[in-house]
Amino acid sequence: MISKHFSTCLQLWCHSWMGSPLTGALYSMWWPYGDSDGFLRSVDIIHSRAKHLLFAQNKNGDTPLHCAARAGMFRMVSHLISLARDESTSVNRVKEFLEMENKLKETALHHAVHIGDNGIVKLLMEANSELASFPKSGTSPLYLAMLLEEDIIAETLYSASNMKLSYSGPNGQNALHAAVLRGRELTKKILEWNSDLTAQTDESGSTPLHFAAAMVGQSLRGSVCCQVLEANSATLYQSDHNGLFPIHVAASVGERGTVIMFINRSPTSASLRDSMGRTFLHVAAEKKKVGIVSFVCRNRSLSWILNMQDNDGNTALHLAIQTGSLPMFCALLGNRQIRLNLSNKKRQTALDTSQYKIPSGFFDDQNSEARIHFALKVISARSGGCRRDHFEDNYNDQLKHYEKEELAKVKDSTQTLCIAVVLIATMTFGATFALPGGYRADEHTNGGTPTLSGSYAFDAFITASTLSFILSAMSIVGLIYSGxxxxxxxxxxxxxxxFGATSVTCFTAAFALGLYMVLAPVAHKSAVTICVISTLVVLCNKIEFWLNWALLTRPLCTRIGLIRMLAILATRIICNLLMEFWPIIFIFVWATYTRN
Structure with a gap:
């Protein structure tokens, strides 16, 4: 039996990373009897013939103890420790055996933590209470336990180490960095054991509070962020290597609750600046975090940071315009304490920046940048100190840069538009010769003519179909010549x-009128309902228009007054409705004229 196991160990050795026979035997973690008496005796036989193999390492640096711990073999781990103790009466020899590291700077204790075996962890710590302090730099067993959420193992490491354990992790992190990523319970334990970890930074200069500030939903009482902040509120004023403070990090991920918690704890933290001179409001504006920008604009106690400028002279309004976020721009514009005419180092005001940001797209009248520029002109915002001809030269250079990108977009959009208008023209052409109600019989006085001809709805239907076909055909011609x-x-x-969008309106009107002619004599309410619902197609065509004006209404009212705002809004809406519904007006006016 022993020889059989010995033979098995030797065979495993041949296939186990070219390590020692003893190491190869212990690599049989998949073997169901790897922790049995037979294997223990096999290890004894190998050890009696070559004692030095107990400390031998394979090409990965693993010793037999590493392999046994990784396989979860409690008896084998205990037996190997006994062999190391029998080999020498010196305790240092056992200590050396337990503290051996592989090429990843991991001891056998790391492997026990990896597999979550608290029994082996306790066994190893009883043999060497200082084992949790290895390696001296790098990932410690405690950091690994925190990262794997092994709270029982973490308690074992702490209680069995006699306070001699390492909190270090990779890239300069410590166990608290890992704990804040795993929840409140682990964070609470680490803070109870060593609150000094709150001030330690990783390679990027980030403290655990930076990590906690970047997490979502951590603003509640007793949360991870609150725990770390209460343990050491001074870290709120500790920046990373990029000059970012925890409040900047919270603003960059849109954590409004965390920002509020920081400001409530220390109001002066609102004025902290990073290496580029940005406050948390600048960061929120640059990252399009509308919630945080809106909160600052509504909070009177923070009005003193609204017009602060970064190293480039940009205010939060400049950055909001640069991002092209209309909701964020409206939040800032609605606060009368926002100064509109501050210039940055390029001598550009908010109006100048908005002019630069208008893309050279072919359909730029509907985008947010154009709306922002229009709103600033309405409220009489001023330009900066740059000569107008210099400004226009720079702006024209920017337009030339955008034109190349726009040509690629136009190529894709024209293909889609061409397919759409061709389909509309085809369907309208077919509907014109397959009229609702059919045709009169040949023996009739007006044989071959439409049965519903002469009615008001029929005249409107024919006009709508004709307009739909003509406008879609004109759209096709426009696309052809644009190439x-x-x-x-x-x-x-x-x-x-x-013309393509207008042809959709006419096609929708023809559809509604066709159904109305057929259904009105027998289901008048259903026919009217269909006509009303069909108007949604036209309204949805301008959904961005309605949403943009809904956002601009409040800030414009704040800046220029209710009466003037209503006048501007009414003018824009009436003009837009005329542009969209002129085919409907023409269809019914023409049908009325032909009837008379």
Missing amino acids: YYSRSRRIYLLVALH
């Missing part, structure tokens, strides 16, 4: 887009 004449491409594309 040949590069100088007039913008004009042709605008014509194609407008």
Whole structure:
């Protein structure tokens, strides 16, 4: 039996990373009897013939003890420790055996933590109470236990170490960095054991509070962020290597509750600046965190930071305009304490920045940048100290840069638009010769004519179908010519887009009128309902228009007053409705005219 196990060990050795026979035998963690008496006797036989193999390492630096701990063999681990003790009466020899590290700077204790075996962890710590302090630099067993959420093992390491354990982790982190990522209970334990970890930084200069501030939903009482802050509130004023304080980190991830908690704990933290001179409001504006920007604008106690400028002279308003976020711009514009005419180091005010940000797209009248620029002009915002011709030269250079990118976008959009208008033209053409109600019989006086001809709805239906076909055909022509004449491409594309969108309106009207003619005599309410619902197609075509004006209403009212704002809003809405519904007006007016 012994020889059989010995033979098995030798065979495993041949296939086990070219390590020692003893190491190869212990690599049989998949073997169901790796911790049995037979294998223990096999280890004794190998050890009696070559005692030095007990300390031998394979190409990964693993000793037999590493392999046994990784396989979860409690008896084998205990037996190997006994062999190391029998080999020498010196305790240092056992200590040396337990503290041996592989190429990853891991001891057997690390492998026991990896597999979550608290029994082996306790066994190893009883043999050497200082084992949790290895390696001296790098990932400690306690850090690993925190990362794997092995709280029982963490308590074992702490209680059995006699306070001689390492908290270190990779990249300069410590166990508290890992604990804040895993929850309140582990964080509470680490803080009770060593509160000095709160001030320690990793390679990037980040403290555990930086890590906690970057987590979502950590603003409640008793949360991880609150625990770390209460343990050492001074870390709120400790920046990383980029100059970012915890409040900047919280703002960058949009954690409004955490920002509020920091400000309530220390109001002066609101004025902290990073290496680029940015406050947390600048960071929130740059990262498009609308919730935090809105909170600052509504909070009167923070009005003193609204107009602070970074190293480039940009205020939060400048950065909000640069990001093109209309909701964030409206939040800032609605606060009358925001100064509109502050210039940055490029001598650009908010109005100048908005002019730069308007893309050179072919359909830029609907984007947020154009709306922002329009709003600033309405409230009489001023330009900066730059000469107008210099400003226009720089702006034209920027437009030329954007044109190349825009051509690629136009290529994709024109393909989609062309398919759409061709389908509309095809369906309208077919509907014109397959009229609702059919045709009169040949023996009739007006044989072959539509049965519903002469009615008001029929005249409107024919007009709508005709307009839909003509406008879609004109849109196709515009798309064709836009590919040949590069100088007039913008004009042709605008014509194609407008006529294509208008043809959809006419096609929708033809659909509703066709159903109305058929259903009205027998189901009048259903016919009317269909006509009303069909108008949603036209309204959805301008959904961005309605949303943008809904956002601009409050800040414009704050800046220019209710009466003027209503006048501007009414003018824009009426013009937009006329642009969208002129085909409907023409259809019904023409049908009324033909009836008379």
